[in-house]
Amino acid sequence: MRACVSSDPDTEDEGRRELDVRVGFGLFASEDQLGSLLSIAHRVDVEAGQVLYNRGAPATTLFQVVAGTVELRASDVPTWLVEAGGALGLIDFAHRRSHARTAVATGPSRLLALDAAEYRDYLEDNYEVGHRILTQMSARLVADVIASADPAQFLARTNDHERSWVSAVEIPLVERLIILSRMPAFVGTSMQALANLAQAATERRFAPGDVIASAGTDPGLISLLVEGTVELEFPNGRVQRSGRDFVAHLEELTVGPRLTTSTSLTEAIVLQLVRDDLIDRIEEHFDLAMTLLAFVASVQERVNDATSPGRCRVA
DSSP states (O other), X not given: OOOEEOOOOSHHHHHHHHHHHHHHXXXXXXXXXXXXXXXHEEEEEEOTTOEEEOTTSOOOEEEXXXXXXXXXXXXXXXXXXXXXXOEESHHHXXXXXXXXXXXXXXXXXXXXXXXXXXXXXXXXXXXXXXXXXXXXXXXXXXXXXXXXXXXXXXXXXXXXXXXXXXXXXXXXXXXXXXXXXXSGXXXXXXXXXXXXXXXXXEEEEEOTTOEEEOTTSOOOEEEEEEESEEEEEETTEEEEEESSEETTGGGGGOOSSOSOEEEESSOEEEEEEEHHHHHHHHHHOHHHHHHHHHHHHHHHHHHHHHHTTSBOXXX
């Protein structure tokens, strides 16, 4: 069965669609951006049992659930449940892959549908929206992870046994670029974008016991661990992180007060980026935005599986 796209032209339906877009996609900074969203967002009404998309089908459409519930099913993976306020297809879109699950409405539901190619163009034209998506998804995930039964499964990280950089000499630009290219968040990013990030970063060295970032502070600096081991402390526990990655996992991408404190347990080398420098690079290099979105989507996927069959915010 196929979803039915409403094309009612009356004013009441248009007003309701605009309200749905404002609530469901409230990540626009101007009325022009809202107008762009309205031009590509279409209302979809479905009945119980209707299939929105099948596993293995190309991810050509994204959905925002306005009312009702949708299950994402596959025989070999946990089922996800998405209720009103949740997004469908964003993880597959971020990974540029076919759908990993079949989406089935569990009852009468109202959704907004976006053509994936048009939405990609919208994000490329409005880099601020892409940055807001990254920060909001990351903030929700950090809160969900910390509140979970086993935060360590997401936050702990062991040494990858990379080449040692500890020396009195600052890491050269070319070697910074190589280091960044191997960090999970930047795999697949263009060399030009990475070169710009490497050039903008400031190298800092921490002694054992030094606090890199404290809970309650604004993460205006994004810290990338090059070498050493850090401890990440949060309200219900602490974990160790080593190997090349964000110092404080996804919290480095959030805005607002930090929930964690990161402390160096050994001598550590960290590359730090001012957030505005990252935003500038996102504006210049759309592939960087999509790479970071794919990284956040990978964490979202793991959280969804770990918390299934509970509600998923993004699927």
